[in-house]
Amino acid sequence: xxxxxxxxxxxxxxxxxxxxxxxxxxxxxxxxxxxxxxxxxxxxxxxxxxxxxxxxxxxxxxxxxxxxxxxxxxxxxxxxxxxxxxxxxxxxxxxxxxxxxxxxxxxxxxxxxxxxxxxxxxxxxxxxxxxxxxxxxxxxxxxxxxxxxxxx
Numbered sequence: 001x002x003x004x005x006x007x008x009x010x011x012x013x014x015x016x017x018x019x020x021x022x023x024x025x026x027x028x029x030x031x032x033x034x035x036x037x038x039x040x041x042x043x044x045x046x047x048x049x050x051x052x053x054x055x056x057x058x059x060x061x062x063x064x065x066x067x068x069x070x071x072x073x074x075x076x077x078x079x080x081x082x083x084x085x086x087x088x089x090x091x092x093x094x095x096x097x098x099x100x101x102x103x104x105x106x107x108x109x110x111x112x113x114x115x116x117x118x119x120x121x122x123x124x125x126x127x128x129x130x131x132x133x134x135x136x137x138x139x140x141x142x143x144x145x146x147x148x149x150x151x152x
Contacts, residue, residue, distance in 0.1 A: 003044060005131065006051040010063070010112075011036035013070035016095070017103050020080050033138035035070055035105075037112050041120065043128035052120070052128055060119045066112070069098055077103045109135040109146035117148070 016032035041052040057063050069075075074095040076086050083099075090097035100107060110133070117130040132147040 004042065004051045006041045008039050008041070008052065008054055008057070009036060010039065010057075010066055013037075013066065014072050015070045015075055016073070017075040018080070019103055020077060020082070030074065033140070035108065035138065036136040037066070037109070038134040038136070039112065039116060040131040040133075041128050042131045043124065046124075046127070053123075056120070056123050057116075060123060062116055062119060065115055069111070070108070072096060073098045075100055075103055075108075077101070105135040105137060105142070105144035106146065109133040109144050113146050113148060 011034070013035040014032060015035050016030055018030045019027045022028045043051050045051055046053070074086065074089075075098045076083065078099050078101050080086065086095065086097050089095045100111065112135065113130055113133040116133070120128050120130060130148075132145055134143050134145045136143045
């Protein structure tokens, strides 16, 4: 039984993206936010009385991978009809292109969950797992939460 929860916030990721299928809103245009991720960890406490050793985020490359994906990057969906233009901009050194299957805070939260949960379970011999991840759009009150499906 998992008895304790600790929370870590990762912030400062200036990311541009567009949701090309949102033809009814301004989200179809390239726009950006300073993304922030709030991650809930659940598990038993260790001999240091911690659920999560926050030093592991640097040790396991999590901070580096988050920065690589979201810091001063342009994130585009793999099926964006203008992918060729984004690729040319990337090749010209105008953007740092990151391609994801889906784009948006919901999918960003899921991506962060998958990145961190796998590494956290390995680091702790499955003592700790990620309960959920919330992705925030910069200084707005907008956010989305990803919670993994319950195991049967």
